[in-house]
Amino acid sequence: MSSVTVELARKRLSAGERREQILLAASELFGSHGYVGTTTDQIARAAGISQPYVVRMFGTKENLYLEALNRACGALMATFRRVLAEHVEAGDLGRELGEAYIELIADRALLRIMMQSFLAGADPVIGPAARKGLLDIYRFLKEEARFEPDDIVRFIAHGMLINTLVGSELTSFDDPAADELVDCCLGAKADLVRRATAG
Amino acid sequence: MSSVTVELARKRLSAGERREQILLAASELFGSHGYVGTTTDQIARAAGISQPYVVRMFGTKENLYLEALNRACGALMATFRRVLAEHVEAGDLGRELGEAYIELIADRALLRIMMQSFLAGADPVIGPAARKGLLDIYRFLKEEARFEPDDIVRFIAHGMLINTLVGSELTSFDDPAADELVDCCLGAKADLVRRATAG
DNA sequence: GTCTATACTAGGATAGAC
């Protein structure tokens, strides 16, 4: 009889579903507060479970971080490859990839956790993973998208600028000068980004 | 007599000298490991004094960080203003400022602590300081250097790219692909940066 | 699959001596 009891409170999920939920919460938190700045307890509460269960599920906090980071890198590369595949000769590939990049911000955490990792070069385990992520992007632009060197630099530089604006929260900060800078850098896409990074 | 005793071990410095020494060590460490990733004890050891004395000197760790960050922002703006003042009508101001920016990396920690702060937008006290730093740069480029909007974006974007390459330690990482990316982004200045960020 | 209780370590800050 007790197994049929209606459970309105927390649901018992499959291991897979719970993993997803934890990874989602972790990406968001790691993305805004960084690796050391985020506690496994915050992640647990955001995912609606207990702190020890988070650790139990991923072994260590570091492991969880790496998995979240690799997810983000994977999603980014997949998006880029999809855009490239759908690309018709006539169009401007650089602009298409750029727009796809901005739209990835709707995923919120995605770009931020990558950026957090890019600055953690000194970390013995996050550092290598971050460098690999950056190099993958570079190789894609060079070998798959066949960008010219100058276009590669421009593209990556602009990406890092977007990451910085979002990371500094200038895109969610209410100030005329901030708005001006964000408009200047993002143009027509500024409002899209503001909406994605608000609240 | 005891006051004349030769002291070969740790010197007793004036408060001012000691402050400088601590700020130097703090900038370096905060720059590579971030605010939360750096302990006051690491800073103390790097400066050759005891952990409680670091705290005693600056009140709190947060305070020390803010002071290091403001130093960095101040130095950057001072350099930019000097370049602008020495600028002759004929030359290319954008290039001159860009070169000055790269040369600031010789100061190692300077750009890295700024970048760390740019990603800490969510922090209630570092966040505002970082946004102020970014906006100061923007205002300088727009109102003092009189850059066109497109040039502002290009300039800041390229700066963030440099910060990312240094932060990820791709500039001190021995790998052909990494070297290629760094050369591609920094051109003739690549080796200067590599030397500054090595070891 | 998920919890509670808890062990253990690290780190910021304070007190007070010299």
Added chain:
DNA sequence: GTCTATCCTAGTATAGAC
């Protein structure tokens, strides 16, 4: 001006029950 000793909190990880 600088140290040693120490308090206290926070945070990761483990053990073991249900």
